[in-house]
Amino acid sequence: METLAQHLAETLKALRAQRKWSLTQAAEQSGVSKAMLGQIERGESSPTVATLWKIATGFAVPFSLFITPPSRSPAVTHFREGERPPFRQQNAQMRVTPLADFDPLLGFDLLAIEFSAGAFSESSPHAPGVTEHVVVISGALEVQVAQRWYSLRSGEVLRFNADVPHAYRNNSSEPVLIHDLIHYPRADETAC
Ligand code: MN
Numbered sequence: 001m002e003t004l005a006q007h008l009a010e011t012l013k014a015l016r017a018q019r020k021w022s023l024t025q026a027a028e029q030s031g032v033s034k035a036m037l038g039q040i041e042r043g044e045s046s047p048t049v050a051t052l053w054k055i056a057t058g059f060a061v062p063f064s065l066f067i068t069p070p071s072r073s074p075a076v077t078h079f080r081e082g083e084r085p086p087f088r089q090q091n092a093q094m095r096v097t098p099l100a101d102f103d104p105l106l107g108f109d110l111l112a113i114e115f116s117a118g119a120f121s122e123s124s125p126h127a128p129g130v131t132e133h134v135v136v137i138s139g140a141l142e143v144q145v146a147q148r149w150y151s152l153r154s155g156e157v158l159r160f161n162a163d164v165p166h167a168y169r170n171n172s173s174e175p176v177l178i179h180d181l182i183h184y185p186r187a188d189e190t191a192c
Contacts, residue, residue: 013041040055048089067086067087067096069101079100111179114177129185131161133159134179136157137177137178138177140153
């Protein structure tokens with residue numbers, strides 16, 4: 001089985017080939033440097049979650065594409081634990097695991113995200129119309145949306161338009177587990 005770095009490399013190369021974008025064009029679209037994109041394509045870099053999000057937004061693809069291939073689900077799909085590899089950030093503050101494969105007709109990602117004690121992660125704006133639902137499963141998390149901080153406890157949900165700068169912070173001494181349901185609008189929904 002290929003490693004996550006290899007999967008990232010293949011996915012980025014395939015996307016760039018589909019779009020017929022040079023590294024320079026991909027850098028302009030994503031806001032990620034040419035040097036970094038080149039390193040990812042050679043499997044030499046472990047990007048952060050924030051960097052992967054910039055690339056996903058620049059190419060208008062779901063975040064989970066960089067971890068697991070999308071699929072059209074049959075009527076019933078049982079997604080089991082451990083089938084999809086987690087994406088671990090190098091500083092180990094964040095671990096992201098898709099709980100289900102992305103289905104293009106349904107248009108959402110369902111991610112489990114673990115933040116270690118003291119973790120802080122800033123996200124650049126996602127594409128217009130992208131909505132996040134942060135569902136706290138265990139622990140307490142603070143989420144910043146457009147300059148304002150929201151304190152969430154387990155069982156609580158924050159739904160927000162994610163096309164603005166936002167951030168996640170675990171100020172507690174315990175790890176936090178959340179589920180993040182990210183809805184992506186279809187191209188025909190953003191046209192008007
Ligand atoms: Mn986000």
